Amino acid sequence: MKAKIIYREDLTDSLSIFRFNVDVPDFKPGQFSTIGLPHPEKEGKILWRPYSISSNPEQKDYLELYIRWAKWPVLGKFTTMLWPLGVGDEVEYKDPKGAFSIAHEFPDGTPDKRRIILIGGGTGVAPFMSAAASMFEHKTDRQIILCHGVSYINELGYRDELLALEKEEGYDFKYLASVSRPDEEANAGWDGLAGRVESIIQPGEDGWSAAERAAGEKFTPDNTCFYICGFGGTVDSVKEAVQADGFVTKKEAREDGSFDIRFESYG
Ligand SMILES: Cc1cc2nc3c(=O)[nH]c(=O)nc-3n(C[C@H](O)[C@H](O)[C@H](O)COP(=O)(O)OP(=O)(O)OC[C@H]3O[C@@H](n4cnc5c(N)ncnc54)[C@H](O)[C@@H]3O)c2cc1C
Ligand SMILES: NC(=O)c1ccc[n+]([C@@H]2O[C@H](COP(=O)([O-])OP(=O)(O)OC[C@H]3O[C@@H](n4cnc5c(N)ncnc54)[C@H](OP(=O)(O)O)[C@@H]3O)[C@@H](O)[C@H]2O)c1
Structure with missing residues (x-):
């Protein structure tokens, strides 16, 4: 075709x-x-x-x-x-x-109502732009937090669309952007989050991550699940941070088949 x-x-x-x-x-x-x-x-x-x-x-x-x-x-x-x-x-x-998509049910068929954290590095935001727009169309009542990390501010693709989704009535959507080279001239004036995208979900000195602060509660496998798209290093860093809190991938699924981390890596 x-x-x-x-x-x-x-x-x-x-x-x-x-x-x-x-x-x-x-x-x-x-x-x-x-x-x-x-x-x-x-x-x-x-x-x-x-x-x-x-x-x-x-x-x-x-x-x-x-x-x-x-x-x-x-x-x-x-x-x-x-x-x-x-x-x-x-x-x-x-x-x-492709099999990478947002699940709204657990493997046993019960609805999955947990908060969804979408973590995209660079062009890894693409599947999540699609998901965020689609879940808005379907009026989901799940909370969505989309985290996007780039090297330079002019690489924050879909920023206007994502900021607009944040303002939509009845859609519990939050957009957190981070720049990984904050000290470079090209990023002058950026006063948002700094660090690679995984830093948004890694705990700070107070034990809370930026994403948890945005949500207003600590993430547990009962209230949150994670989707990651980006470099292998991004996927591994996110997995490492959240596995420490009891979140599991499909490989480590629980007896009832449930799991909390889905990912697609760049290579
Ligand atoms: C499921 C999936 C989804 C994807 N989605 C996107 C997307 O949304 N956006 C996007 O931009 N990409 C995406 N990609 C990546 C995309 O498919 C291509 O891999 C990418 O565009 C590079 O293709 P290329 O032919 O230009 O590079 P290639 O020629 O295939 O080279 C790939 C990389 O390897 C390096 N390389 C090549 N030869 C050598 C060598 N001899 N020594 C060292 N390094 C070498 C190149 O510099 C380059 O960085 C996705 C990939 C997958 C699997
Ligand atoms: N699904 C897929 O397979 C898929 C999807 C999209 C893109 N890709 C391919 O991936 C390549 C680069 O993608 P991109 O342009 O989207 O990324 P990018 O803009 O170069 O980088 C995005 C972010 O990832 C960080 N990063 C760079 N290397 C990393 C690593 N090894 N581990 C963890 N984080 C890292 C960067 O941090 P620093 O500023 O510190 O470098 C930056 O914050 C492209 O060739 C693209 O074709 C594949």
């Missing part, structure tokens, strides 16, 4: 939002689409890459992806071919797939 780019927004020279005109199928926030371009080395072949979908499934006009041009330590094969493309250009496209 082909998909045409119908919108492109460049946040920086290597971070962009792309919208594609596809027949948006039903998908779950957290799933990814796969897009392709002619393989640079293998004649007649397509080079495919998966990207988390940042638009929500209720929005049927386009499918949106949030993509970093991978430049380091060497130029990424796919993103270097994608970067010069703009409105009107086409890519190959495969429908959404």
Whole structure:
């Protein structure tokens, strides 16, 4: 299948939002689409890459992806071919797939009403933008806290949309952003949270994390669950911090099958 780019927004020279005109199928926030371009080395072949979908499934006009041009330590094969493309250009496209999505029931079928903490590093915010918009559409009564961590303030993608969701009546949604290189010139004027995204859920000197302060209570496996998307290091740091408080991953699920930490890592 082909998909045409119908919108492109460049946040920086290597971070962009792309919208594609596809027949948006039903998908779950957290799933990814796969897009392709002619393989640079293998004649007649397509080079495919998966990207988390940042638009929500209720929005049927386009499918949106949030993509970093991978430049380091060497130029990424796919993103270097994608970067010069703009409105009107086409890519190959495969429908959404993937098992990373928000669960609203425990494995035994009882409703899961716990607070949801979404933790995204860099472009790892994409699945959570989709989830936050979708849960608003479905009028969830669960509390959602979305934590986003970036190196530089101009990489805080979806900030306006997330701040707007915070103001929505009847939606218990909080957005916490952190900048991991606060002392660099490019971050001058930032007076928000500092540190990699995991620092938002790590306890401070008083034993409370910034996320717990925002929620107004300590997190326990009875009242909270975690979703993480980002570098392996981000996933490991969050897991380590919350496992100490009794939160478990699917691998360590309890006898009734319940668990509290879901994640997707970058590689
Ligand atoms: C489920 C899933 C969801 C994803 N969602 C997103 C998303 O929402 N947004 C997003 O931007 N990305 C996402 N990705 C990553 C994306 O699929 C690609 O991996 C990414 O865009 C890089 O592709 P590339 O072909 O440009 O780089 P590649 O050519 O595949 O290179 C990948 C990285 O390895 C490095 N590298 C390559 N060759 C070498 C070498 N010889 N020595 C050392 N380093 C090397 C490159 O510098 C680059 O950083 C997702 C991946 C998965 C699995
Ligand atoms: N699901 C996926 O597989 C998926 C999704 C999105 C992106 N990706 C790929 O991941 C790569 C980089 O992503 P990005 O642009 O989103 O990230 P980024 O903007 O480079 O970094 C985001 C944040 O992660 C921190 N970070 C960097 N390296 C880390 C590490 N090893 N462990 C923990 N935290 C780390 C950064 O902190 P510092 O400022 O201290 O560096 C920054 O705060 C891209 O090539 C992208 O294609 C994969």
